[in-house]
Amino acid sequence: MSLSNDTIKQRLIEKFGDQVGHFEEPYGMLTFEAPKDLNLKVLQFLYDDEELAFRFLTDLQAVHYPDNKGRELAVVYHLHNLVANVRIRFKVFTDINQPDVYSATALFAAANWMERETYDFYGVNFVGHPNLKRILNVDEMDYFPMRKEFPLEEQTRVDKDDEMFGR
């Protein structure tokens, strides 16, 4: 009845061989990685399989690692199996110069706005998304603010003195 991390790892390796890798368990949550072309296949497998049944997408977001050349943007999916109460984390890495990742909207309706938010903040282009445009920032913004190279504060403000504010 209870689904352990080892069982999940076993099933994934059986199905995808050595394409899934980097299995870790930080703080008890199984984390693994797959190439970005396989992300929909892995998600579909985790959804359809009767034993694994990860049918709830808890969270979808991205992380920017400017130092890993070729793998700068990581898209992270948190999935949850509500019946057996198991959570896993699934990461997909992509190059920043060509950040195309297949969209999971067809499988999880929840992914719609989460992918738009990820696009808005990091510029990850989700292929197949029905309406990929900015959601939280102003539409005219031409850069992706959460990337590490951009500053937090607005640079044109005149009333806040950076020295006094400790920046």
Add this chain to the structure above:
Amino acid sequence: MSDHHIKLPEGSIEKQTTTLNLGPTHPATHGVFQNILELDGERIISAEQTVGYIHRAFEKIAERRPLYQITPLTDRLNYCSAPINNMGWHLTCEKLLGVKTPKRVDYLRVIVMELARIADHLICNSIVGVDTGAFTGFLYVMQYRELIYEIYEEVCGSRLTTNIGRIGGFERNFTNTAFEKLEKFLKEYPKVLKEFENLFNRNRIFMERTIGVGPIAADRALNYGFTGPNLRAAGVDYDVRVHSPYSSYEDFDFDIPVGSTGDCYDRFLVRNQEMWQSLRIIEQAYEKVKSFKGKEAEVFHADVPEYYLPEKKDVYTKMEALIWHFKIIMGEIDMPAGEVYQAVEGANGELGFYLISDGGRTPYRLHFRRPCFIYYQAYEEITRGSMLSDAIITLSSLNLIAGEMDA
């Protein structure tokens, strides 16, 4: 106007749809989010949502601040129930640091979180009442929210954006006045909740306005990522407090109220029932807290020297306390590296914190899994085909808090 051709349903007498902007400033949208509705007469054909009118870039700010300075940011996520957000954040930090809190701290946290849940549900339900035209319920229950605010003030000093608790526990022990106010609340509030229910539950007008309005099926709700009272009203009994217990929730005995159709009436009833269950939990927690005697009754925080400020008298006399005080205030504490995801049951659903730390002083990446953002996507599907006034009721019964939506 409607430049994308929307096919009008059969039997419509209109020639084209009307575009109505249920704009960011509207009395019915409690918070700033926009809906552009395409109407055929009074029926809604489609709705397009725009959010982001209060985007404050929390996640970017959090990359700049040490852990304890992020707590005031989490306050402003779901500001109607700020203590739940604060406690969730402290639990995330404690998970990262590997801190185990003593039982008394857990029980006090449970009391504060359940009070916050009652406060949030009171706002949501009374605003549903206001939107149907019943203003009395709102005025009546706001009086009891003031009592809850007074309890917060005794503990942390502020009413709404509480910044309550610290990593490892609380900043000060709960005073006797706080417990007296809690007892007063526990004595007076059940009668008020009963009266509030009597005003609405079997009220003919309220029932006609909310039954069958804005339903959502359980499998669609799960696919959309719904959690919290909205999901429970649709029939799925998923509650983070039961599935992944945190802060000693497994020691308490409470039920999870579940609805059947997921319409506005079910959501209203589920929230009311959750308030009764919260009262039960608070009473049990208060009994447990009272049962600690002597030295144990003085415990209000775990021992986390790197993040919990030492006592002032130690700072003035002992060397280690002085050094820790300096390091904490100047923000020179390094975090252990790792990535952690912690979820708590917020008033609207599963509020998740995903924290990636690279061993520096500030988080490398902090992401808030905000339930309001995720379930607002389903609004179009919920209201398609309903009338305009029903759309307003659905909007307020979903309990959309703009601060949580945009973060």
Add this chain to the structure above:
Amino acid sequence: MARPVQYNIYGQTDVKLVKEGPEGYMGEGFFGTSLDKVVGLARKNSIWPLPFATSCCGIEFMATMASHYDLARFGSERVGFSPRQCDLLMVMGTIAKKMAPVVKQVYLQMAEPRWVLAMGACASSGGIFDTYSVLQGIDQIIPVDVYIPGCPPRPEAVIDGILKVQDLVGKESLRRRNSDKYKQLMESYGIQ
């Protein structure tokens, strides 16, 4: 039979508890004073606010409007949501850059005389959110009359702010809105 009224002031006999009316010449059946004092008195005790609540300050405003810290006793019984019908624009909460054109448009739709109250730290100066997406204070786009600091301000502070607005309204000269100084102020914000 009315019960005897007691005043909570001891030792002062000649005290005026409530400033009843403006100064002027009283007589049998008439009262002579200047027009703007009367108009000011009427306006200040019947301000219709427009609560432009965006975030946490909005919830504190709801608590101020509720029965514990009743705002209606100062004349603001009817909160309107239509700018065409309201006198006082109360901006409560953070205004993001996406929302700024909306605030400006609401302000432009209000009819003279109009006053603006910035409630909370975010509306006054951006608050704790010194970021790329938050407008650092609404006075970058519209002229503000009263600022209420706090995060969120206590309901007593909100009432204090409203009383200050009432003060401003009561003392305002009838010619102010047509004066050159006011026109210059409006032009500096780009409002005709």
